[in-house]
Amino acid sequence: MKTLTTALLALIVAVTAAHAQTVPQIPVESVPNFFQLPAGMNFGEVPAVAVNSQGHVFVFSRSSPTGGGPAYGIHAAQLFEFGPSGVFVAEHGRGLYAWAFAHGLAIDADDHIWTVDKGSNMVVRMNPEGRVVWVFGRKAESSSEDARPIEHHDPPLPPQDGRFREPTSVAFDSQGNIYIADGYVNSRVAKYDSNGDWVMSWGEPGTGPGQFVIPHSIAIDSNDNVYVGDRTNARIQVFDTEGRFQRMFSVATPIAPGSKAVNGPTPANLGNVAGNGAPNALCIPPGSNVIYVGESTFPGRIIKATLQGEVIGVIGESGRNLGQFSGAHGLACPSEDVLFVAETANSRAQKLILNP
Numbered sequence: 001m002k003t004l005t006t007a008l009l010a011l012i013v014a015v016t017a018a019h020a021q022t023v024p025q026i027p028v029e030s031v032p033n034f035f036q037l038p039a040g041m042n043f044g045e046v047p048a049v050a051v052n053s054q055g056h057v058f059v060f061s062r063s064s065p066t067g068g069g070p071a072y073g074i075h076a077a078q079l080f081e082f083g084p085s086g087v088f089v090a091e092h093g094r095g096l097y098a099w100a101f102a103h104g105l106a107i108d109a110d111d112h113i114w115t116v117d118k119g120s121n122m123v124v125r126m127n128p129e130g131r132v133v134w135v136f137g138r139k140a141e142s143s144s145e146d147a148r149p150i151e152h153h154d155p156p157l158p159p160q161d162g163r164f165r166e167p168t169s170v171a172f173d174s175q176g177n178i179y180i181a182d183g184y185v186n187s188r189v190a191k192y193d194s195n196g197d198w199v200m201s202w203g204e205p206g207t208g209p210g211q212f213v214i215p216h217s218i219a220i221d222s223n224d225n226v227y228v229g230d231r232t233n234a235r236i237q238v239f240d241t242e243g244r245f246q247r248m249f250s251v252a253t254p255i256a257p258g259s260k261a262v263n264g265p266t267p268a269n270l271g272n273v274a275g276n277g278a279p280n281a282l283c284i285p286p287g288s289n290v291i292y293v294g295e296s297t298f299p300g301r302i303i304k305a306t307l308q309g310e311v312i313g314v315i316g317e318s319g320r321n322l323g324q325f326s327g328a329h330g331l332a333c334p335s336e337d338v339l340f341v342a343e344t345a346n347s348r349a350q351k352l353i354l355n356p
Helices: 002-020
Strands: 028-030 045-051 057-062 078-082 088-092 102-107 113-117 122-126 132-136 169-172 178-182 188-192 198-202 215-220 226-230 235-239 245-249 281-283 290-294 302-306 311-315 328-335 338-343 348-354
Touching (some): 057 102, 113 169, 178 215, 178 226, 281 328
Parallel strands (some): 045 102
Antiparallel strands (some): 028 348, 045 338, 078 088, 102 113, 122 132, 290 302, 328 338
């Protein structure tokens, strides 16, 4: 109990300090027209982006060549690959059974492509050429009376090993173990080994250390610390690879006067915004001591912090123009000065050059 109390006090101190400090705006250049889609093709909502070892950029889009629809009907997920200069290379997995509502995307150390689908409750590993290799989870069969959106019971029904309910994100440690944020309903992290076998899970709904309210994003540093973006609790929790709680911190940061929301009304009190520092997306550049945190539609910024939780600076603001964001839902950071941002509310992805 003493340990938990100390951790909670540390989080309160971190939040208070974040609101009190003034942080710099990080200069950034958004590369115009970087993603060169074929004529007549557009992104839908873009929840995720990833970069492989060859510099190819993958964009997971909530769109469909056959039209939209619910998770148990027509698909709303497409995966596009672009070359290092943004030239369109290919679309992978068109009409894949496991895709219903795109959510998360990651590339592992062997350039395998991992997609997380919130609608089908499935995670898929593809080889670098885009062929399905492994499948995790199951969606309700279209012929079943259970083929409908997940029901959010209060309290939630008990989770099941090897099954997901609205998963959000995936990441890997240095040994190839797989960590899946099983987000909107189960409020936990699931761990598989490098062979794809179930190991364990940890977490449950709640506000205490080791509990989550929508674990929406996950990232792992070079020392195999697991960072979980506990979005609705507006904090980042850190665990070891066995799910043991280490610490938590907030990156809540003063919102610039005059900031405006893209969708919906701008909050009257900018000093008390629920989304301030709420980790919609996380990204740790390889070998670095920093973490990028994408907020949702408002305040809509990207925050750069140390892995200890000290805020370094802020990138952008809420808006529709280049260098602004609305729904920074996914991040890819091949280096500390290059950042790809997937935006849901703006239906696009941006390539950013920091400190140009």
